[in-house]
Each structure stands twice: as structure tokens, then as C-alpha cells.
Amino acid sequence: MAAGAVIHTFAVQLADVDRGVYDEVTLRVARHPSETDAYMMTRVLAYLLEFEEGIAFSEGISSTDEPAVLVRDMTGHITAWIEIGAPDAARLHYGSKLADRTTVYTHRDPAKVLAALAGKPIHRADTITLHSFDPGFIDDAVAALARRNTMTLSVTERQIYLDLNGASASSAVHDHALVP
Numbered sequence: 001m002a003a004g005a006v007i008h009t010f011a012v013q014l015a016d017v018d019r020g021v022y023d024e025v026t027l028r029v030a031r032h033p034s035e036t037d038a039y040m041m042t043r044v045l046a047y048l049l050e051f052e053e054g055i056a057f058s059e060g061i062s063s064t065d066e067p068a069v070l071v072r073d074m075t076g077h078i079t080a081w082i083e084i085g086a087p088d089a090a091r092l093h094y095g096s097k098l099a100d101r102t103t104v105y106t107h108r109d110p111a112k113v114l115a116a117l118a119g120k121p122i123h124r125a126d127t128i129t130l131h132s133f134d135p136g137f138i139d140d141a142v143a144a145l146a147r148r149n150t151m152t153l154s155v156t157e158r159q160i161y162l163d164l165n166g167a168s169a170s171s172a173v174h175d176h177a178l179v180p
Contacts, residue, residue, distance in 0.1 A: 005030040016155040037142045046105035089120030096123040107138040130176040137171035
């Protein structure tokens with residue numbers, strides 16, 4: 001019998017000073033058995049760092065034609081295509097053609113992710129940004145992860161301060177251009 005998805009809930013106090021976003025967010029996040037905790041945590045952080053009206057998690061692993069997180073306007077048009085981890089060039093190419101804006105959040109070594117994408121044909125590659133965190137930040141967050149989570153996320157000058165179930169961590173959000 002195959003294992004099913006594990007549901008994690010997050011009660012989040014979000015204060016993104018950089019973008020003027022202050023909100024209380026409740027998330028129910030399904031972690032597929034093939035998804036690591038680090039990937040899921042990066043997905044949650046990407047959702048919160050990109051939080052705006054119309055943002056949603058996709059159907060997940062079963063949806064091969066959507067990113068992990070996307071933003072749609074009121075007409076259903078995809079305005080932001082947000083990938084997690086180390087997507088291949090074909091996915092970024094496809095997403096960049098569909099959406100107004102494409103971005104990637106990674107929990108992996110950004111140099112390796114960039115090297116894997118270098119020289120590959122990606123539509124509007126010069127407009128795509130790869131975001132990463134300080135080494136160990138995602139690992140610290142994963143160590144505090146539970147099925148029911150209380151989280152405070154503050155963002156000031158691209159520095160994030162995370163309190164997850166009483167454990168604190170901070171990191172800069174590093175921006176890397178896909179095309180140097």
C-alpha cells in the first residue's frame with residue numbers, strides 16, 4: 001500500500017516590510033511522500049515571500065504543467081510562475097512563456113542549480129531570478145517542523161527572520177540572475 005500525503009498546517013503571522021504586506025495566513029500543505037521536508041519548507045517560504053492576491057499552491061507532483069506555486073489574476077491568467085528546488089530548463093522555458101513573471105526558490109546549492117541551467121534555451125532567461133537562502137537556514141527550519149506549526153515570518157531589506165514553533169532562524173534572501 002502506497003503512503004499518502006502528510007498534511008502540515010501553518011498559522012503564520014507575516015510581516016514583509018519590504019513589500020508592505022502584513023497578514024495572518026493559514027496554510028494547509030500536503031507533503032507528497034516523494035517530497036522532502038526541505039523542499040516543502042522552501043515551498044512554504046516561497047509562498048509567503050511572494051504572498052499576494054491570487055497566490056496558490058498547485059496540485060503538486062500530479063500536476064506536471066504547473067509550478068509548485070503560482071499567482072493568477074481575476075481572469076485566470078498566470079501572472080507569476082514560481083518553481084522550487086532545481087527545475088529543468090524546459091519547465092522554466094514553458095513557465096516563462098505562460099506567465100508574466102517567472103522565479104525560482106531553491107534549498108539547494110545555487111551555483112549547481114545555475115550550472116545545470118547554463119546555456120540551455122529558456123524564454124526570457126534574463127528576467128528569471130533564482131532565490132536562495134544562507135547555508136543551513138532551511139535545515140534549521142526543517143528541524144523545527146511539526147504537523148501543526150505556528151510561524152512568524154518577518155522580512156526587512158531582504159533579510160528574513162523566522163520563528164517556527166519557538167525556534168528562531170534568520171537568513172538573507174540571495175538573488176542570482178539566470179543569465180550573468
